[in-house]
Amino acid sequence: MAIWGADVDQLKVLGTKLQAGAQEIDNQRSILTKVLAGTQWLGPDADKFRNEWNGEHVANLSRISQALQQASQQANRNASDQESASTR
Numbered sequence: 001m002a003i004w005g006a007d008v009d010q011l012k013v014l015g016t017k018l019q020a021g022a023q024e025i026d027n028q029r030s031i032l033t034k035v036l037a038g039t040q041w042l043g044p045d046a047d048k049f050r051n052e053w054n055g056e057h058v059a060n061l062s063r064i065s066q067a068l069q070q071a072s073q074q075a076n077r078n079a080s081d082q083e084s085a086s087t088r
Helices: 008-037 044-086
Strands: none
Touching: 008 044
């Protein structure tokens, strides 16, 4: 007999891990931004790097964090839906 659905506890763990990953990315982005701001580095290469970091790299890390948060929310919704379906 085939099983249809998911292990609710595993989905909840997945949701928690995805959220933790998003938080870790946010923490690292913040730390690295502070380290870069405190780094004595002058010249065109420094300016280019800072512009790239503060522009595209920070934005990309933010998008990844948001995607992980959304995936976490979806896993948690799926766990709740599975629990509801199982109790019917």
